[in-house]
Structures are given as C-alpha cells and as structure tokens.
Amino acid sequence: MDVLSDLLRRARAGDALVRRLVQRPPWALTFADATALTVVATLGGHAVVRLDEADAAPVALAAGDIALITAVGEYTIADNASTPAQVVIRQGRKYHADSGDPVEREGWNLAPRTYGDGLPGATVMLRGAYELHGDVGGRILAMLPPVAVVPAGPRTGGALDLLAAEVGRDEPGQDAVLHRLLDLVLVLALRAWCARPGSDPPSWYGALADPAVGEALRLMHGDPARRWTIASLAAEVGMSRAAFAARFTGLVGEPPLTYLTGWRMTLAADLLRDTDATVAAVGREVGYEDAFAFSVAFKRARGVSPSSWRRGTG
Known part of the structure; x- marks a missing residue:
C-alpha cells in the first residue's frame, strides 16, 4: 500500500459526513465545531471561506473549486466576505445566529442530505467532513495549510459531478457510494494541491x-x-x-x-x-x-x- 493510502486508511476515525447546501445570496453558515478536515466544493455560483482568526483573509471559491479546510475551531462559508452569519451549526444541529433558536426542519431540508432554500440563483455547495484520528491523522493535516484551494479542473470536476449526482439520492448502499466518492474527491484534491507551484508538501510525498x-x-x-x-x-x-x-x-x-x-x-x-x-x-x-x-x-x-x-x- 502506498504511503498516502496508508495514512488515509489508518487516520480515519469514522465515515465522513456528506451534505449539499443550496443557498441564495445573501447567506452565511458558521460551523462552530469543525472536524479536523473538511472538503468544501462549489458546484455552482461562488463562495468565500472565513476562518475564526482575526488576521485570516477570506478565501474565495469559484464554481468547481475545492477547499480543504484543516483549521481547528470555527469557520464560516458565505456568499460574501461581509455577510454576517445567519445559521450556526453546532454538534450537527442548526441554530439561528441572531437568536440562538433551533432552525425548524421544515423549509430547510430540500432532499436527502440537501439543505437550504433552493431558490433560483442559489449557490450549490458540497461539504464533506472527516474525523481524522491521532498522530497518523496529524501527518495528513501537516500536508496542508488552514485552507488549501484547488482550482476547478477536469479530473476533480469529473469526480465532483459523480458525487453531486449521488448525494441527493437515497438508495440501497448510498452511504457506501458517497463515502467512496468523497474519498476520490479528497485524494484528487490532495494530489492537485501538492502538484501546484508554491505548495510545500512533505518531502516523502x-x-x-x-x-x-x-x-x-x-x-x-x-x-x-x-x-x-x-x-x-x-x-x-x-x-x-x-x-x-x-x-x-x-x-x-x-x-x-x-x-x-x-x-x-x-x-x-x-x-x-x-x-x-x-x-x-x-x-x-x-x-x-x-x-x-x-x-x-x-x-x-x-x-x-x-x-x-x-x-x-x-
């Protein structure tokens, strides 16, 4: 088994969580207890990623871009760098950012694993959250900055199309399909990031x-x-x-x-x-x-x- 495959196999604490977000501007979702590694892809429209750090500049995502987020703590995905958070997601539950009240499921769940308003002109995002484990997981996280953006490309685009086509379905074996497709997106994104000029992958890579x-x-x-x-x-x-x-x-x-x-x-x-x-x-x-x-x-x-x-x- 090659080194990267071995690290990913040993580091995973559990299956990844895959969700599709469909939001019309203005929108902003804050993830208050982020997992160790998050894969965010913009399928349509544009978005920014804001880290919960005073000196961290917002990172822009165009259609087809993938962001690998390794920042520990809170981050926000929004349509614009200045849009205030509307929803805070904490421990898998959604709360209104202004009041702290839970978000009613009605009108938020659009389809299996799909959330948002679903209105015309909406940005469509995919988000996969990985729980990485221990010192082996640390070796994967050390490969990346807090936010690594992989621009849209034919190889990652094909994998994203497959994942997008499956995420809203609810058929036998669906979770297995989604987990393997998300793994494919992750590995392709890691390869693309490490191959970019200016990236600093570990020497072993x-x-x-x-x-x-x-x-x-x-x-x-x-x-x-x-x-x-x-x-x-x-x-x-x-x-x-x-x-x-x-x-x-x-x-x-x-x-x-x-x-x-x-x-x-x-x-x-x-x-x-x-x-x-x-x-x-x-x-x-x-x-x-x-x-x-x-x-x-x-x-x-x-x-x-x-x-x-x-x-x-x-």
Whole structure:
C-alpha cells in the first residue's frame, strides 16, 4: 500500500459526513465545531471561506473549486466576505445566529442530505467532513495549510459531478457510494494541491515518484514491524546499499531507518492511546521484540515513556 493510502486508511476515525447546501445570496453558515478536515466544493455560483482568526483573509471559491479546510475551531462559508452569519451549526444541529433558536426542519431540508432554500440563483455547495484520528491523522493535516484551494479542473470536476449526482439520492448502499466518492474527491484534491507551484508538501510525498524510494516507503508502510535494514531495503529495490541510502536521504530528507523509526513511533502513539495492549505488545506490533528497547526509543521520540503517553501526561 502506498504511503498516502496508508495514512488515509489508518487516520480515519469514522465515515465522513456528506451534505449539499443550496443557498441564495445573501447567506452565511458558521460551523462552530469543525472536524479536523473538511472538503468544501462549489458546484455552482461562488463562495468565500472565513476562518475564526482575526488576521485570516477570506478565501474565495469559484464554481468547481475545492477547499480543504484543516483549521481547528470555527469557520464560516458565505456568499460574501461581509455577510454576517445567519445559521450556526453546532454538534450537527442548526441554530439561528441572531437568536440562538433551533432552525425548524421544515423549509430547510430540500432532499436527502440537501439543505437550504433552493431558490433560483442559489449557490450549490458540497461539504464533506472527516474525523481524522491521532498522530497518523496529524501527518495528513501537516500536508496542508488552514485552507488549501484547488482550482476547478477536469479530473476533480469529473469526480465532483459523480458525487453531486449521488448525494441527493437515497438508495440501497448510498452511504457506501458517497463515502467512496468523497474519498476520490479528497485524494484528487490532495494530489492537485501538492502538484501546484508554491505548495510545500512533505518531502516523502515528492519521493513517492521515485521508483526505488517510493517502493521502499511502500514496503516500510506495508510491514513496519519487519526487521528492516538499509541493506534489506536496498536489495528489495535493486540498488546498492550506499546508493540507496544516499538517494532516500536526499529525497525524503532523512535516512531510511530514521524515517522508519518515526513512522513506528507514530503508530505506537496511536496504539497506546486507542488500545489496551500492553507496552510490550505495542512494541512488538511496531517492530521491537524488547520492551525496554521500545520504551527507550519511544521516550527519545516523544519525550515521555509509553506509559505516561497512554495516561495522557505527555
């Protein structure tokens, strides 16, 4: 499994929530408890994204654009940078921004997973909210700024058309279809963002394009507990030990075994928090037969012992 696919698989805490919003200007929706990663796409019309930060400039979205929002906390999607919030969405419920009263369902629900006024001239948006999990999720979030805008393009446009066609339906297996289509939109948007001039993706992402280094990364993610050495990795990718080590370090920014140790500690951190497995069992899961050696490596990487990390005191 390639690195990005592995991160997305391990990071997801649950299925994403997919909704369509249909609003005629002026409109503004505030999301008070945003998830770690939100995908917002403008299907028709235009919109802006406003972060709950004093120095954050509004980000404009044209038809077909996709915004990946990683800001923790509150943000607003609106027709204009100056439109005050009309509805606040908190814990999945909608409230009038001025009064705080709940929004009546009648007149708001237009179709399955579709909300708004549905009047002529409305902007149509898709929104998918991901709950990302733990230290692995943090690696995905680190790829992106608070708001990353991917301009409309043929590849993302085709995926958005499919998602838009399905979101209002209510047929057997609909949730599975929507989740997979949203994943497709997310991956295509991540690819497009990382390929843009001026973007700053992590070094490992660029290294995936190298046949040898990309394969080595795939091998380490596919079997992190294996007793990998530089020699064994080099043999797997058909290079000499010295040439492989130099190429990997040059492209990824750190030596192969340093990268492997960091990935193992990321996995271990989530296992310690999410499972009742003993410290020794977690160590074995990430490639350490000796519990003491694992504890030393973990403390070196995280600054606290595995037990302290599990207790949340790290």
